[in-house]
Amino acid sequence: xxxxIIIGGGPAGMQTALCLVRRGIEPVxxxxxxxxxxxxxxxxxxxxxFTPASDVLTELRRKVRExxxxxxxxxxxxxxxxxxxxxxxxxxxxxxxxxVATGFTLFDARIKEEYGxxxxxxxxxxxxxxxxxxxxxxxxxxxxxPRRIAFLHCVGSRDEKVCQQHCSRVCxxxxxxxxxxxxxxxxxxxxxxxxxxxxxxxxxxxxxxREAQQRYGxxxxxxxxxxxxxxxxxxxxxKAEDTLTGRPLRMSVDLLVLLVGMRxxxxxxxxxxxxxxxxxxxxxxxxxxxxxxxxxxxxxxxFYAGTVTAPKTIGETVNEATAAADAVxxxxxxxx
Amino acid sequence: xxxxxxxxxxxIVGAVAMFITLAWKWGLWLYRLPRADKKRIVCGLPTRATLxxxxxxxxxxxxxxxxxxxxxxLGYMHMSLAFGWFLLIAVGWAETIAYVGFRWVxxxxxxxxxxFATGLPHKPVFAFIMDLLLLFxxxxxxxxxxxxxxxxxxxxRRTTRHxxxxxxxxxxxxxxxxxxxxxxSTTCALYEGGGFxxxxxxxxxxxxxxxxxxLTLESVAWWFYSSCLGIFFVALPFSRYMHIxxxxxxxxxxxxxxxxxxxESSYDRFQVDACSRCGICIDPCQLQSxxxxxxxxxxxxxxxxxxxxxxxxxxxxxxxxxxxAQRCPVQIDLNTLRINSRDRLHNIPAERRYDYLKGxxxxxxxxxxxxxxxxxxxxxxxTLVAMERIFHAAGEEVWWADRDGSVCCGxxxxxxxxxxxxCKMREYNTELFRKHGITTLVTSCPIxxxxxxxxxxLDGIEVLHHSQYIFRLIQSGRLxxxxxxxxxxxxxxxxxxxGSGIYDEPRAVIEAIGLLLEPVDxxxxxxxxxSSVANTAITDGQxxxxxxxxxxxxxxxxAGTIVTACPLCKKALGRGxxxxxxxxxxxxxxxxxxx
Numbered sequence: 001x002x003x004x005i006i007i008g009g010g011p012a013g014m015q016t017a018l019c020l021v022r023r024g025i026e027p028v029x030x031x032x033x034x035x036x037x038x039x040x041x042x043x044x045x046x047x048x049x050f051t052p053a054s055d056v057l058t059e060l061r062r063k064v065r066e067x068x069x070x071x072x073x074x075x076x077x078x079x080x081x082x083x084x085x086x087x088x089x090x091x092x093x094x095x096x097x098x099x100v101a102t103g104f105t106l107f108d109a110r111i112k113e114e115y116g117x118x119x120x121x122x123x124x125x126x127x128x129x130x131x132x133x134x135x136x137x138x139x140x141x142x143x144x145x146p147r148r149i150a151f152l153h154c155v156g157s158r159d160e161k162v163c164q165q166h167c168s169r170v171c172x173x174x175x176x177x178x179x180x181x182x183x184x185x186x187x188x189x190x191x192x193x194x195x196x197x198x199x200x201x202x203x204x205x206x207x208x209x210r211e212a213q214q215r216y217g218x219x220x221x222x223x224x225x226x227x228x229x230x231x232x233x234x235x236x237x238x239k240a241e242d243t244l245t246g247r248p249l250r251m252s253v254d255l256l257v258l259l260v261g262m263r264x265x266x267x268x269x270x271x272x273x274x275x276x277x278x279x280x281x282x283x284x285x286x287x288x289x290x291x292x293x294x295x296x297x298x299x300x301x302x303f304y305a306g307t308v309t310a311p312k313t314i315g316e317t318v319n320e321a322t323a324a325a326d327a328v329x330x331x332x333x334x335x336x
Numbered sequence: 337x338x339x340x341x342x343x344x345x346x347x348i349v350g351a352v353a354m355f356i357t358l359a360w361k362w363g364l365w366l367y368r369l370p371r372a373d374k375k376r377i378v379c380g381l382p383t384r385a386t387l388x389x390x391x392x393x394x395x396x397x398x399x400x401x402x403x404x405x406x407x408x409x410l411g412y413m414h415m416s417l418a419f420g421w422f423l424l425i426a427v428g429w430a431e432t433i434a435y436v437g438f439r440w441v442x443x444x445x446x447x448x449x450x451x452f453a454t455g456l457p458h459k460p461v462f463a464f465i466m467d468l469l470l471l472f473x474x475x476x477x478x479x480x481x482x483x484x485x486x487x488x489x490x491x492x493r494r495t496t497r498h499x500x501x502x503x504x505x506x507x508x509x510x511x512x513x514x515x516x517x518x519x520x521s522t523t524c525a526l527y528e529g530g531g532f533x534x535x536x537x538x539x540x541x542x543x544x545x546x547x548x549x550x551l552t553l554e555s556v557a558w559w560f561y562s563s564c565l566g567i568f569f570v571a572l573p574f575s576r577y578m579h580i581x582x583x584x585x586x587x588x589x590x591x592x593x594x595x596x597x598x599x600e601s602s603y604d605r606f607q608v609d610a611c612s613r614c615g616i617c618i619d620p621c622q623l624q625s626x627x628x629x630x631x632x633x634x635x636x637x638x639x640x641x642x643x644x645x646x647x648x649x650x651x652x653x654x655x656x657x658x659x660x661a662q663r664c665p666v667q668i669d670l671n672t673l674r675i676n677s678r679d680r681l682h683n684i685p686a687e688r689r690y691d692y693l694k695g696x697x698x699x700x701x702x703x704x705x706x707x708x709x710x711x712x713x714x715x716x717x718x719t720l721v722a723m724e725r726i727f728h729a730a731g732e733e734v735w736w737a738d739r740d741g742s743v744c745c746g747x748x749x750x751x752x753x754x755x756x757x758x759c760k761m762r763e764y765n766t767e768l769f770r771k772h773g774i775t776t777l778v779t780s781c782p783i784x785x786x787x788x789x790x791x792x793x794l795d796g797i798e799v800l801h802h803s804q805y806i807f808r809l810i811q812s813g814r815l816x817x818x819x820x821x822x823x824x825x826x827x828x829x830x831x832x833x834x835g836s837g838i839y840d841e842p843r844a845v846i847e848a849i850g851l852l853l854e855p856v857d858x859x860x861x862x863x864x865x866x867s868s869v870a871n872t873a874i875t876d877g878q879x880x881x882x883x884x885x886x887x888x889x890x891x892x893x894x895a896g897t898i899v900t901a902c903p904l905c906k907k908a909l910g911r912g913x914x915x916x917x918x919x920x921x922x923x924x925x926x927x928x929x930x931x
Contacts, residue, residue, distance in 0.1 A: 111911065113715065114717070119717055119721060160875075160876040160877075163877070226715075227714055227717075229739070250741075
């Protein structure tokens with residue numbers, strides 16, 4: 001039986017494994033964390049339908065368990081080629097192909113020091129907010145009766161100053177989704193979204209954006225926040241420019257949520273150098289082509305699935321994992 | 337003796353043309369000096385400054401002492417050409433007097449004396465000295481040739497790319513001394529005499545070459561020598577060699593306290609033309625060494641400006657880090673010249689954009705000590721928070737000038753050439769500082785510091801960088817620090833180090849907290865972080881490339897923390913660092929304050 005090593009046990013890795021099993025190929029998942037699920041584990045609900053992230057996760061994990069797929073937890077891949085992978089515990093696994101499904105790294109908002117993340121406790125990230133929802137501690141962070149809550153889009157995305165020129169795609173709709181959640185939780189609060197562009201590319205996203213404005217009365221201000229500073233009453237003062245009216249504005253808020261972008265893993269560079277893989281200028285791994293070779297690396301026996309190649313939604317990631325499994329099966333059949 | 341033969345003509349024409357051009361240029365530049373500068377010259381003339389300037393002329397224009405510091409071989413090359421030639425002229429003069437007594441001898445009589453002196457009794461001492469000096473100069477020419485191919489041996493990785501006019505003058509210069517050697521040797525071959533060099537070569541020629549050929553050769557050689565001189569002299573005022581004569585008045589004017597300023601003035605011409613295009617400024621430029629940008633360095637900027645071909649792309653593409661100015665052997669005020677060129681290119685006179693500043697005051701608190709964070713510090717609030725803790729720990733009453741928003745200090749606008757707009761900022765802030773009656777002004781930003789110190793009229797207010805202020809607090813015992821096991825390396829911000837001469841206080845503060853490890857390029861030679869507000873031409877990606885090269889050097893010290901004392905440097909290095917943490921001096925101090 002052919003064996004395929006899948007690096008990364010998030011949604012992409014799990015879905016690839018499930019599709020490979022159906023085709024009679026033996027997948028082995030290597031996951032560096034102590035459980036499967038990747039970044040989805042810390043997420044609360046998914047846009048645009050507010051589906052609990054745990055629904056998706058539980059389903060995928062259940063299938064992986066039922067199919068008895070081999071999983072190495074708390075283990076990372078040090079180096080690999082198309083025929084083998086060296087693990088962090090020293091073991092060497094042989095295989096017939098490798099699928100890289102290592103995903104992305106969240107942008108470290110502390111780099112944008114002007115927003116005060118890590119300095120003022122009223123500044124949190126979108127990922128923090130999901131976690132707080134899961135832990136039921138949002139009120140603790142925002143206060144009992146927050147008057148104003150601000151979301152800032154594009155933190156670590158489309159920002160030359162931090163060398164992240166790409167769009168992270170999912171933050172726009174995440175911002176809309178989270179704004180609605182906050183408004184539901186704090187009906188008295190004014191919720192502001194500061195954006196450069198609102199990119200509502202997926203099914204139901206535009207409708208959600210309209211609903212946010214019409215039904216929830218969320219304010220959208222075109223303009224980035226330039227800086228945040230604490231006020232005497234333990235709130236935050238933010239400065240921004242409303243670029244539609246061309247006026248500078250300053251307001252005090254009770255919570256500032258930074259919609260942090262997706263950046264490429266630092267690991268990509270070393271792996272690309274080892275195997276002759278291409279890396280896009282953004283740092284993400286570059287697929288063979290963007291049309292017929294989306295999941296192929298251009299190197300025999302090495303495939304990609306999910307956000308290791310670019311920011312994607314959960315749905316897109318799972319679809320791509322299916323495509324990756326298909327390409328792997330195709331490759332193994334032709335080789336045999 | 338009438339001291340004239342036809343071959344003298346090229347030389348005479350060249351020399352006359354050169355002196356007329358020089359007199360005209362200098363006359364015009366001096367005439368156009370502002371009245372205040374003229375007054376400075378008149379007042380300075382009868383003082384010590386004149387003597388000091390004369391001394392400096394000998395040390396620099398002749399001996400080239402500063403180039404010796406760059407590389408001894410390079411220094412020797414410049415010295416042998418300049419000092420050697422000077423001695424040839426001076427001793428040649430003495431030789432003429434020794435031979436013919438005190439009588440008027442035309443210029444060409446001195447220069448071609450060996451040709452005219454054939455009938456006079458031989459004076460071997462002078463022949464020896466003159467040959468020795470010629471050999472001295474020739475060794476310099478040989479080195480100049482060698483530098484074309486082995487510039488690294490002479491301390492220069494890259495040398496200047498010269499324009500056509502310079503190449504012609506350069507070729508003429510290189511031929512002058514070999515031509516003189518051949519000409520004098522041929523004359524010695526025919527009429528004997530000469531020292532160990534010309535005499536020996538002449539004797540050898542006399543043995544091996546027929547007299548008829550020698551006669552022709554002599555005529556050709558002297559014509560060639562005279563022509564080389566003539567071409568060189570005609571080209572001199574229009575080529576890089578204008579520096580030979582311009583550096584001398586420059587030294588005097590500088591000693592009389594003439595300075596370049598944010599607006600162009602006639603004095604700038606002395607600075608611009610004093611550039612010898614030696615190219616020493618190229619190697620320290622990080623735009624060159626990291627980014628491979630090779631047409632914007634000071635040598636090219638001055639050249640373009642001198643010939644009126646300066647483009648904004650060249651004027652704007654400079655970090656104004658001052659690494660080149662620090663090495664410049666002529667000590668040209670490169671940054672100021674760059675700024676006043678930008679002023680000419682970009683300044684908008686009668687700026688009314690900032691009329692809304694009137695009456696705005698967002699400051700808070702009261703105290704004799706004012707704190708001006710600066711725009712960049714407000715964008716890096718860790719520094720601001722740390723300063724708040726330090727002030728609190730020291731029990732200082734502080735007037736916060738800009739915690740809730742401010743007007744810029746004006747320096748970024750000045751650096752961009754918008755000097756009139758910068759002036760509006762200065763006026764606003766000066767009035768603000770005066771109104772609140774502070775006696776000390778502390779800032780965390782070296783950019784603000786420099787402009788406060790140099791361009792603001794803040795008499796009675798002491799302007800301190802936070803590193804100096806913190807150092808004083810520690811020294812006077814007002815701030816108790818606990819020394820830890822941390823290992824730090826320090827990055828000198830350009831505006832703080834080279835710009836304001838503050839090197840020791842930040843180091844003393846770090847040493848009070850932990851171990852300080854120095855990087856390879858430090859203090860006066862420190863690298864620029866690459867994100868200077870002075871450069872509006874390079875991209876963010878290029879800034880990052882420079883930042884990475886700088887942090888690589890800082891991280892190579894093995895220190896876990898890179899400390900700097902400028903919010904802009906901190907931001908720049910923060911994105912270039914791989915392992916090390918990048919922090920402002922105030923942050924590590926705030927963490928080390930004894931509880």
